[in-house]
Amino acid sequence: MNLIFIFLDGVGLAERSAHNPFFTSQMLHFKRAFGCELFVEDAPFLQSTKLMLAIDAGLCTGGAGESGTGQFSIYTGTNGAKRFGRHYGPHIPSVLRPILAEENIFRKLKALGKSCLYANAYPKRFVEWCLDQRTKGKIRSSVLFEAALLEGIPIQSSEALKKGKAISGDIIARWWRLNQTDGDPAVKEISPTQAARNLIELSQQHHAVFYEFFLTDLAAHGKIQISTSEIVARLDEFLSVLVEELPEQTTLVLTSDHGNFEDATTTHHTQNPVPLLVVGKGASAFKTVKALDEVCEATLSVARN
Numbered sequence: 001m002n003l004i005f006i007f008l009d010g011v012g013l014a015e016r017s018a019h020n021p022f023f024t025s026q027m028l029h030f031k032r033a034f035g036c037e038l039f040v041e042d043a044p045f046l047q048s049t050k051l052m053l054a055i056d057a058g059l060c061t062g063g064a065g066e067s068g069t070g071q072f073s074i075y076t077g078t079n080g081a082k083r084f085g086r087h088y089g090p091h092i093p094s095v096l097r098p099i100l101a102e103e104n105i106f107r108k109l110k111a112l113g114k115s116c117l118y119a120n121a122y123p124k125r126f127v128e129w130c131l132d133q134r135t136k137g138k139i140r141s142s143v144l145f146e147a148a149l150l151e152g153i154p155i156q157s158s159e160a161l162k163k164g165k166a167i168s169g170d171i172i173a174r175w176w177r178l179n180q181t182d183g184d185p186a187v188k189e190i191s192p193t194q195a196a197r198n199l200i201e202l203s204q205q206h207h208a209v210f211y212e213f214f215l216t217d218l219a220a221h222g223k224i225q226i227s228t229s230e231i232v233a234r235l236d237e238f239l240s241v242l243v244e245e246l247p248e249q250t251t252l253v254l255t256s257d258h259g260n261f262e263d264a265t266t267t268h269h270t271q272n273p274v275p276l277l278v279v280g281k282g283a284s285a286f287k288t289v290k291a292l293d294e295v296c297e298a299t300l301s302v303a304r305n
Helices: 028-034 067-076 080-084 094-103 105-111 124-135 143-150 158-162 192-203 215-220 228-245 281-286 292-303
Strands: 002-008 050-055 116-118 208-213 250-255 274-279
Touching: 002 192, 002 228, 002 292, 028 228, 050 281, 050 292, 067 080, 067 094, 067 143, 067 292, 080 094, 094 105, 094 143, 105 116, 105 143, 105 292, 116 143, 124 143, 192 208, 192 228, 215 228, 228 250, 250 281, 250 292, 274 281, 281 292
Parallel strands: 002 208, 002 250, 116 208
Antiparallel strands: 050 274, 250 274
16 A cells, blocks of 8 residues: 655644634534544544544643654654653753664555655755755754655655755745745746646655644744745645545545644744644545554554555
8 A cells, every 4th residue: 555644843733713714714614524624633544545633743641742853753753752761852852862773654555564754845955955954963954854864765856846856845846946046946836736737656666655734833933934824825735636546555644743823822832732633545544543652553554564
């Protein structure tokens, strides 16, 4: 069975309210395709091939999650906050790096004989900066980016993006035209529908394809100039197409590392649970998942089939 794994940075599940961007800008296409929406009162949502759970991102710390330990927990199956003693972010703490090197999901999938693709396209200068920081003992990328480097999985560039062999971090590839310093004007903007179809096509060329979307967290922290309504609309189209056109032998998994975007009253992380959304024949493998550190093993169980 093939796998599409989507990570949404900083997306929790909260109630329907005027403070929740998923309520003020509703995902009607996604609701039609999937059957429910990204609200805590809609979980658990359980069907034979569709599932949405509200899972714990605090990892028994009693506080809000952080990206470093949260992403580490997702991609290793080990409770990063417990191992480190608390949540930590935005990057992986140094003491957890040896565990990531031995237990990351790419290594585990490769041990099963599965080919993996990290679908995000990154600008050359960012990749070079991350590599330079690594020589200084600093990890300044996402945990999955670091896992890809550890396992020799290529980091995709704008050249792959032009060929439909990678997905832009903003889904639609608009960033590459607008960023005069690090972008590439030869990259054409595409629709969320086309991006979803490109991702599906890539999932038929590799056993496991991973894609990370960071705009949700960046917007919630006020670090980028984009409206939450535009982000919701983009995700609505992108995710609904993935659900509607998902091949029969492919499982789609989506989750996040901590809450943030779902509460417009704060720019800080929240203590809300995060979504675990699964579509496909492998959905039943995730029914008992309760926290971030349980996602990895359920994902591997699907990959084994």
